[in-house]
Amino acid sequence: MKRLFTSESVTEGHPDKLCDYISDSILDAFLREDKNSRVACETVAGKGEIILTGEITSKATNINIEKIVRETIKEIGYDNSNLDIDYKTCNIYINISKQSPDIAIGVDKSLEQRENEDVISEGAGDQGIMFGFACDETENLMPMPIFLAHKLSERLAGVRKQNIVNYLRPDGKVQVTVEYENEKPIRIDTIVISAQHNENIDLKILKRDIKHKVIEEVVPKELLDRNTKYYINPTGRFVIGGPLSDSGLTGRKIIVDTYGGYSRHGGGAFSGKDATKVDRSASYMARNLAKNIVANGLAKKCEIQLSYAIGVANPISIYLETFGTELIPREEIVKKIENKFDLTPRGIINYLDLQKPIYRMTTNYGHFGKDKLPWEKVIKL
Numbered sequence: 001m002k003r004l005f006t007s008e009s010v011t012e013g014h015p016d017k018l019c020d021y022i023s024d025s026i027l028d029a030f031l032r033e034d035k036n037s038r039v040a041c042e043t044v045a046g047k048g049e050i051i052l053t054g055e056i057t058s059k060a061t062n063i064n065i066e067k068i069v070r071e072t073i074k075e076i077g078y079d080n081s082n083l084d085i086d087y088k089t090c091n092i093y094i095n096i097s098k099q100s101p102d103i104a105i106g107v108d109k110s111l112e113q114r115e116n117e118d119v120i121s122e123g124a125g126d127q128g129i130m131f132g133f134a135c136d137e138t139e140n141l142m143p144m145p146i147f148l149a150h151k152l153s154e155r156l157a158g159v160r161k162q163n164i165v166n167y168l169r170p171d172g173k174v175q176v177t178v179e180y181e182n183e184k185p186i187r188i189d190t191i192v193i194s195a196q197h198n199e200n201i202d203l204k205i206l207k208r209d210i211k212h213k214v215i216e217e218v219v220p221k222e223l224l225d226r227n228t229k230y231y232i233n234p235t236g237r238f239v240i241g242g243p244l245s246d247s248g249l250t251g252r253k254i255i256v257d258t259y260g261g262y263s264r265h266g267g268g269a270f271s272g273k274d275a276t277k278v279d280r281s282a283s284y285m286a287r288n289l290a291k292n293i294v295a296n297g298l299a300k301k302c303e304i305q306l307s308y309a310i311g312v313a314n315p316i317s318i319y320l321e322t323f324g325t326e327l328i329p330r331e332e333i334v335k336k337i338e339n340k341f342d343l344t345p346r347g348i349i350n351y352l353d354l355q356k357p358i359y360r361m362t363t364n365y366g367h368f369g370k371d372k373l374p375w376e377k378v379i380k381l
Contacts, residue, residue, distance in 0.1 A: 013170020132286025
């Protein structure tokens with residue numbers, strides 16, 4: 001049986017990713033000074049404007065938020081208000097308050113501790129459901145469509161930054177359609193790339209450069225054939241980009257951040273949130289569990305759901321799906337998880353060391369599949 005599946009990725013200059021990167025840069029700045037900082041920072045990007053809102057509670061006093069915003073925009077490469085946004089001249093509005101005391105009650109002291117003072121634990125910062133996933137399609141145990149989409153969008157940004165293709169601007173999107181046969185990826189059916197560029201660039205040159213210097217440098221040759229379709233800047237023009245062409249918002253690329261739609265998503269975004277928010281930390285832990293189940297040979301494909309209640313430390317439920325690929329009963333796999341891992345928010349934070357300023361590393365090209373991130377480590381189960 002054959003089927004097609006498509007995933008997308010975006011470059012760091014995409015307006016939504018610009019906002020994610022600003023929010024995670026602010027989070028890292030606060031964690032650098034105070035590892036116990038509580039941060040929920042949202043960013044909005046519009047025509048010539050950046051708006052920051054949210055809640056931050058921290059002992060850090062030396063944080064220049066406006067400076068962080070401008071340096072982040074500059075790092076991405078935005079310096080032209082006529083084409084996208086200019087880090088030097090854009091307006092920045094900051095409206096940040098402290099964390100609600102009603103939320104802090106449940107985070108500081110869990111329901112379990114309030115009912116039994118002998119139990120010392122922090123509660124989840126919100127209710128919610130989180131999913132983790134892994135499969136054996138690629139070297140980093142990610143689904144192939146999102147794996148290749150991220151590789152292509154990262155390469156698209158790389159050829160711009162390294163001046164290999166010197167007429168590109170920061171904004172860009174990638175889409176990859178993989179053909180599967182009997183649940184195994186066999187070829188690339190379609191690649192779509194839209195790359196922002198300077199004016200007066202010949203479209204034929206752009207298409208040639210993207211094909212030879214981006215696609216052919218990333219996608220394995222054996223996956224491409226004469227029937228593979230390429231749509232490179234299919235509108236014919238992409239000069240106006242970034243927040244000038246489209247508004248940006250933190251947390252709007254959750255499928256790009258996770259598994260490209262190949263696995264389910266709990267609904268909560270990641271960027272700008274510290275690890276007491278289980279939207280982020282429990283999603284990372286669920287990925288760690290799923291990856292270890294596949295890496296240890298217990299299944300070829302694994303999806304895990306964790307659910308939490310605000311102010312309660314222990315997960316309400318653990319759900320595991322192995323799609324018929326398990327080598328031992330699923331009940332045994334769940335028992336291994338329950339016996340080996342502390343899945344309370346504090347247990348996850350300690351196990352994955354999530355109070356360090358590591359979150360700028362996560363923002364672009366997916367939160368999963370990067371070897372340097374602690375939730376990607378493989379252990380013996």
